[in-house]
Amino acid sequence: MGYSNKQEVILAIANALSEGNPAGPGVLMPITSIGQSITDTLPESQIYQYIRWADMNIDAALSDIYMIPLKRVNLGTFSLAMDVTAGDTYILVQDNTRFIEDDVILIRNTITSQEVTVLEMPDQYRINLTGPVTNSYLSVDATVEKIGYPDPIPKVSARLAAAHIFDKHFAAQVEGNQSDFGKLLRTWAYNDLNQVLAGTILLKVPDATMYTGRRFYNAALDDAYGTRAEAGKEWFKTT
Numbered sequence: 001m002g003y004s005n006k007q008e009v010i011l012a013i014a015n016a017l018s019e020g021n022p023a024g025p026g027v028l029m030p031i032t033s034i035g036q037s038i039t040d041t042l043p044e045s046q047i048y049q050y051i052r053w054a055d056m057n058i059d060a061a062l063s064d065i066y067m068i069p070l071k072r073v074n075l076g077t078f079s080l081a082m083d084v085t086a087g088d089t090y091i092l093v094q095d096n097t098r099f100i101e102d103d104v105i106l107i108r109n110t111i112t113s114q115e116v117t118v119l120e121m122p123d124q125y126r127i128n129l130t131g132p133v134t135n136s137y138l139s140v141d142a143t144v145e146k147i148g149y150p151d152p153i154p155k156v157s158a159r160l161a162a163a164h165i166f167d168k169h170f171a172a173q174v175e176g177n178q179s180d181f182g183k184l185l186r187t188w189a190y191n192d193l194n195q196v197l198a199g200t201i202l203l204k205v206p207d208a209t210m211y212t213g214r215r216f217y218n219a220a221l222d223d224a225y226g227t228r229a230e231a232g233k234e235w236f237k238t239t
Contacts, residue, residue, distance in 0.1 A: 001072075001104075002048065002051040002052060002054075002055050002157060003051070003054070003055045003058060003070070003149045003153050003154055003156075003157035004051055004054070004154045004155075004157035004158035004161060005051075005102040005103075005154075006044065006047050006048075006102060007100055007101040007102045008100065008102075008154055008155070008157075008158035009047055009050070009051065009158045009161045009162050009165070011100070011158065012155075012158040012159050012161070012162035012185065013162050013165065013166075042165065046165075047161070047165075050160075050161040050162075050164040050165060050168075051157060051158075051161045053160075053161070053164060054156075054157045054158075054159075054160035054161040054164070055069070055157055057160060058153060058156060058157060058160075058193070061193050061196075061197065062193075062196065062197075062203075063212070064212065065196075065197070065211065065212060066203060066205065066210055066211060066212060067209065067210045067211070067212055070149050070150065070153060070203070070205070070210075071149075071205065071206050071210065072104070072147050072148055072149055073147070073148070073149070073150055073204050073205065073206060074106075074145050074146070074147060075098075075145075075146040075147070075148050075150075075151070075204075076098055076145070076146045077143050077144070077145050078093045078094065078095070078098075078143065078144045078145070078146070079093065079094055079139070079143065079144070080092065080093060080107075080137065080139040080142050080143070080144060081093055081094050081125060081139065082139055083136070083137065083138050083139050084107065084133050084136060084137040084139075084142070085133075085136050086132075086133060086134060086135055086136045087132050087133065088129075088132065088133050089128065089129050089131070089132050089133075090126055090127060090128045090129060091107065091126075091127050091129070091133070091144065092125050092126055092127075093125060093127060093144055094125070095124060095125070096121050096124055096125060096126070096127050097124060098146060099118055099121060099127060099146060100118070100121075101118055101119065101120055101121075102117060102118060103117070103118040103146060103148065104116075104117055104118075104146075104147045104148065105117075105118060105127070105144055105145065105146055105147060106144070106145040106147050107133065107137055107142060107143075107144055108142065108143060108145065109137055109138070109141050109142040109143075110141060112135050114133060114134055114135060115147065116129045116130070116131065116133065117129065117130040117131070118130075150203040150204040150205065151204070152192045152196075152201065153203065155189075155192065156189045156192050156193060159185040159186070159188055159189040160185070160186065160189045162182075162185050163179075163182040163183075163185040163186050163189070164182075166179040166181055166182035166185070167179055167182045
């Protein structure tokens with residue numbers, strides 16, 4: 001699984017690219033139908049390839065400080081708003097605004113647990129799942145955990161992958177130039193990485209063994225060293 005998913009890459013792409021449908025003017029078409037033409041689409045295999053390339057850049061940048069590839073962590077724990085019965089294909093939570101499509105969530109109680117994937121969210125409470133829940137869970141003793149890579153890594157991965165899409169399918173068709181929006185996406189992504197390298201952002205990791213660089217490690221004094229990168233200053237060149 002990549003640091004970002006297809007849905008996060010789609011959200012990073014400019015919304016204007018989703019407007020128009022050759023088969024029906026004025027009707028929205030999937031945003032991954034690049035070029036607004038039925039014959040000019042972006043297959044999922046290419047999206048995942050761009051995600052892999054983005055993840056390679058992230059791993060290379062962070063390998064001096066963190067063990068790579070990074071591991072998934074708990075990004076938040078939420079309460080069930082209703083009991084879940086085995087066979088259900090949805091759950092209800094108090095607030096689902098922290099989730100998006102394709103997110104992995106863990107339903108657990110003191111006895112058992114199950115990982116499920118988000119299909120869609122028709123309202124602010126309901127989360128439809130891609131498959132059925134295999135066990136029953138009571139709302140009084142079960143929790144829902146969002147499982148993913150530490151922030152802001154998914155956002156960085158999605159923006160770098162989207163930048164590859166813009167360069168490949170738009171500007172690269174015109175004298176091989178990079179797209180301006182692709183450059184902007186890279187700038188945003190590398191600004192986030194700069195803050196991680198500078199120590200301004202400390203990634204959430206499962207345990208101390210995920211660090212490869214330390215001044216020292218003490219239960220009372222937990223500190224990661226910073227590189228030459230400075231928050232707010234350019235470290236990666238985007239042009």
